[in-house]
Amino acid sequence: MRRESLLLGFAVAVPVLYFGVMLVAASTWPGYSHVTQYVSELGGPDAKHPAIFNVGIVVMGAVCTLSAWGIFGAARTVGGRRVMSALAATCIALFGVAMMMGGLFPMPNPLHGGFGLGFAMVLAPLFLALALGGRGGALTVLLLGSFAFMIATMAVMMGVGHIVTRANVGLWQRLNALAMFPWLGVTGLALARRIGGPTA
Numbered sequence: 203m204r205r206e207s208l209l210l211g212f213a214v215a216v217p218v219l220y221f222g223v224m225l226v227a228a229s230t231w232p233g234y235s236h237v238t239q240y241v242s243e244l245g246g247p248d249a250k251h252p253a254i255f256n257v258g259i260v261v262m263g264a265v266c267t268l269s270a271w272g273i274f275g276a277a278r279t280v281g282g283r284r285v286m287s288a289l290a291a292t293c294i295a296l297f298g299v300a301m302m303m304g305g306l307f308p309m310p311n312p313l314h315g316g317f318g319l320g321f322a323m324v325l326a327p328l329f330l331a332l333a334l335g336g337r338g339g340a341l342t343v344l345l346l347g348s349f350a351f352m353i354a355t356m357a358v359m360m361g362v363g364h365i366v367t368r369a370n371v372g373l374w375q376r377l378n379a380l381a382m383f384p385w386l387g388v389t390g391l392a393l394a395r396r397i398g399g400p401t402a
Contacts, residue, residue, distance in 0.1 A: 205272075206275040206276050206279065207394055208272070209272025209273075209275070210269070210272040210273070210394045211272075211394070212265045212266070212268050212272060212390070213269035213386050213393075214391055215269075215387075216386050216390075217383035217386060217387040218387065219258065219262040220259075220262050220383050221383070222258075223254070223255060223258030223262060224241055224244065224255070227244040227245070227249070227254040227255035228244060230249075230250050230251045230254060231244065231249055231251075235372060236372050236376060237370060237372045238368065238369055239371075239372045240309075240372060240375060242304065242308070242309045242314065245259065245305065245309065246310070247308075247310075252308060255305070256306070256308050259304055260301075262301055263297075263300070263301030263304070264302060265298070266294060266295075266298030266301060266386075267294075267298030268298075269386070270291040270298065271291060272390070272393075273287075273290060273330065274288060276396065277291075277330060277393065279396075279397050280337060280396045280397065281334075282333035282335075282337070283333045283335070286332045286333035287333040289333075290327075290329035290333055293325050293329060294323065294386065296320075296323075297319065297320050297323035297326070299316065300315075300316030300317075300318075300319035301316070302316075303316035303317075303319075304316055304320075323382055324349070324353065324356060324382075325349075327344075327346070327349045327352075327389075328345070328346070328349040330345050330389065331349070341388075341389065341393075344385060348381060351381035352378070352381040352382055354381075355377050355378040355381045359374055
């Protein structure tokens, strides 16, 4: 139980680390635009202090990967289905690996994309919602809403509707990040409360 609670704390830390690293790194680059520039540019060759972003993202990815096992254990503790819980945890872990690769291989390195493993995160809240079923309550609503939000923003980022341009790509990427990260932190808190962990 104590280990699960610690790992759920890692889940809570993931969005804090991601957005914190992004804001700190951006603050060291005068003229950097959150509207027109990709987040990964903060670790690229034009960044003033790329190590801030790259090291931070590696740490965040490692924390995310570890949090997956906390999500799995807590979901099982509250009665979640084993297979769906395992699939959700696997998706979260793969996303964490992709984030670590993103920091270890800064853009424009072809390995920066992590072989597309990050796309697995889109399915994580859906699998977790299916794992919890009727036991999820309001958390299930959040998970399904986050899944729909991720699908929508990812589709736009992939070119659906031709909405994304160089003038707004940064804005859309951050909207996608809002779909992709906060739900994990909220889920960590919610599951910690369910199992009575110290993060509750």
